[in-house]
Amino acid sequence: MKKFVRIEQVGQTFDTRKGPFVALRDIDLTVEQGEFITLIGHSGCGKSTLLNLIAGLTRPTSGVLLCAEREITGPGPDRAVVFQNHSLLPWLTCFQNVHLAVERVFGATEKRAQLAERTRAALDLVGLLPAQNKLPREISGGMKQRVGIARALAIEPGVLLMDEPFGALDALTRSHLQDELLKIVGKTRTTTIMVTHDVDEAVLLSDRIVMLTNGPAATIGEILPVPLARPRDRVRLANDPTYLACRAGVVDFLHRRYGNPERSQPAAPAPATLAVVPPLEEAGATRAAA
Amino acid sequence: MSTVTITRRGDDFAALWRERLESALKAVVGPVAGFALFVLVWQVVAMRITEIPTPGVTWHAAVELFADPFYDNGPNDKGIGWNLLASLERVAAGFGLAAVVGIPVGFAIGRYAAVRSMFSPIVSLLRPVSPLAWLPLGLLLFKAANPAAIWAIFICSIWPMIINTAVGVSRVPQDYLNVARVLNLSEWKVTTKVLLPAVLPYMLTGVRLSIGTAWLVIVAAEMLTGGTGIGFWLWDEWNNLKVEHIVIAIFVIGIVGLLLETLLVALARRFTYTEE
Numbered sequence: 001m002k003k004f005v006r007i008e009q010v011g012q013t014f015d016t017r018k019g020p021f022v023a024l025r026d027i028d029l030t031v032e033q034g035e036f037i038t039l040i041g042h043s044g045c046g047k048s049t050l051l052n053l054i055a056g057l058t059r060p061t062s063g064v065l066l067c068a069e070r071e072i073t074g075p076g077p078d079r080a081v082v083f084q085n086h087s088l089l090p091w092l093t094c095f096q097n098v099h100l101a102v103e104r105v106f107g108a109t110e111k112r113a114q115l116a117e118r119t120r121a122a123l124d125l126v127g128l129l130p131a132q133n134k135l136p137r138e139i140s141g142g143m144k145q146r147v148g149i150a151r152a153l154a155i156e157p158g159v160l161l162m163d164e165p166f167g168a169l170d171a172l173t174r175s176h177l178q179d180e181l182l183k184i185v186g187k188t189r190t191t192t193i194m195v196t197h198d199v200d201e202a203v204l205l206s207d208r209i210v211m212l213t214n215g216p217a218a219t220i221g222e223i224l225p226v227p228l229a230r231p232r233d234r235v236r237l238a239n240d241p242t243y244l245a246c247r248a249g250v251v252d253f254l255h256r257r258y259g260n261p262e263r264s265q266p267a268a269p270a271p272a273t274l275a276v277v278p279p280l281e282e283a284g285a286t287r288a289a290a
Numbered sequence: 291m292s293t294v295t296i297t298r299r300g301d302d303f304a305a306l307w308r309e310r311l312e313s314a315l316k317a318v319v320g321p322v323a324g325f326a327l328f329v330l331v332w333q334v335v336a337m338r339i340t341e342i343p344t345p346g347v348t349w350h351a352a353v354e355l356f357a358d359p360f361y362d363n364g365p366n367d368k369g370i371g372w373n374l375l376a377s378l379e380r381v382a383a384g385f386g387l388a389a390v391v392g393i394p395v396g397f398a399i400g401r402y403a404a405v406r407s408m409f410s411p412i413v414s415l416l417r418p419v420s421p422l423a424w425l426p427l428g429l430l431l432f433k434a435a436n437p438a439a440i441w442a443i444f445i446c447s448i449w450p451m452i453i454n455t456a457v458g459v460s461r462v463p464q465d466y467l468n469v470a471r472v473l474n475l476s477e478w479k480v481t482t483k484v485l486l487p488a489v490l491p492y493m494l495t496g497v498r499l500s501i502g503t504a505w506l507v508i509v510a511a512e513m514l515t516g517g518t519g520i521g522f523w524l525w526d527e528w529n530n531l532k533v534e535h536i537v538i539a540i541f542v543i544g545i546v547g548l549l550l551e552t553l554l555v556a557l558a559r560r561f562t563y564t565e566e
Contacts, residue, residue, distance in 0.1 A: 047461065055472060057468065057471060075473075075474055076474060077474075081468075081472045083469075085465060089466060089484065089487070090563045091487040091488075092483070100475070104475055104476075105480070155473075
């Protein structure tokens with residue numbers, strides 16, 4: 001397998017009014033082509049910061065990120081992003097929202113009919129072809145998120161980046177979309193990196209779960225492989241011993257070894273770098289890292 | 291409302307109609323009472339101060355005036371219709387020019403910090419100045435009354451347009467801009483597909499504020515420049531001591547201003563997107 005995304009010694013420090021704030025440090029991660037990775041950790045641990053770095057929306061203060069052996073210097077169509085709040089343009093129909101992305105990436109090389117065909121194919125992939133002429137306000141939250149996924153997949157990205165894509169949805173819609181995402185990614189074999197705070201979601205979808213320690217100065221605490229065969233079925237997995245073991249591993253990491261920073265002190269000793277970081281308000285820290 | 295459900299259908303129907311009639315009456319009663327009171331006070335004042343025409347006299351003068359609004363007896367004696375049209379024409383011209391200049395400038399100020407830091411102080415400095423203060427400069431520049439009046443309208447309309455467009459651009463949700471960034475959209479696409487639709491409601495607010503001031507300013511400007519126009523006409527009728535015509539002019543200006551405002555509110559509603 002080709003190593004597709006490489007993150008080497010990446011750190012991210014934000015300049016805040018109260019001095020520098022270290023959000024991430026010493027991140028080393030290699031993602032192989034076709035792999036499904038989830039980033040999990042408590043809120044404020046810098047999961048989204050890491051995803052934004054891969055997306056190229058922000059630049060790291062130290063270290064280097066590579067995608068297909070080329071340094072990531074900014075956003076690009078080889079890395080599509082699905083945002084938490086769907087981020088569809090409310091004045092464009094579902095078709096137009098997806099078409100905007102398709103046009104940008106393939107507009108120079110393909111004819112209009114081909115672009116429209118690509119757009120329809122992407123909407124069909126998420127089962128929303130019948131709603132192509134609806135405006136975002138006319139469809140449900142789950143459907144909006146599916147359009148967001150269609151927009152991301154339509155440009156045939158090397159990597160699909162998802163920032164808590166189902167976080168704002170109700171539990172039933174969420175599990176339905178997780179199943180759909182499993183099917184879609186199984187079909188397209190797209191390399192995916194997804195931020196989540198849902199343990200079951202992480203185990204169900206991932207090949208590997210990247211667990212981050214609590215911020216500030218968060219880093220990768222542990223990487224847990226999920227050796228479950230695909231295609232995966234949530235009902236059959238419910239009592240699968242491997243599934244349960246993986247789930248227990250994540251829960252143990254999140255709640256025993258690195259307890260919720262807002263409720264209790266972390267069980268593990270604080271990282272040494274913390275000493276040089278001036279104390280920062282919890283709210284400010286969370287905002288800077290989010 | 292539970293009583294309604296247990297009554298028979300006929301009663302239900304009657305109750306529904308009574309409810310509708312009541313709400314319609316409530317909507318009408320207030321304004322009608324207000325106007326009645328207004329006319330009554332006017333009548334009393336007019337009876338006390340004889341120089342002020344009574345509502346009846348004004349009404350008759352108005353009927354006479356609007357029987358032939360488009361007569362033309364030379365430059366200083368034109369029908370009220372011509373005067374009104376002349377004013378609207380000036381407002382449209384000054385206003386249009388202000389939109390052509392102000393909206394792009396507002397965009398630039400909202401989008402580029404360097405432009406903002408350059409122009410913001412100038413806008414803040416000039417905005418509180420009465421547009422009439424610019425009128426002599428207009429006369430100096432254009433050496434004619436009509437362009438000078440248009441100039442005054444231009445000046446008063448441009449500030450709300452610049453400011454509202456700039457505010458709109460700076461308030462475009464970060465999510466939309468992130469979409470533009472991850473898709474690597476060209477500046478042209480960002481402007482037409484993301485910024486313009488997102489800013490349009492703000493722009494229309496600017497337009498609405500502008501037209502309000504423009505209509506205020508044109509009356510005063512025309513009093514100073516003369517020629518034609520509703521402001522000039524009002525001043526002319528003051529010189530002729532036709533006080534009832536002054537009162538009519540006040541009403542006409544009010545009604546036209548209200549219509550312009552209503553039109554733009556409707557327009558704004560049409561182009562304002564809703565998120566959910």
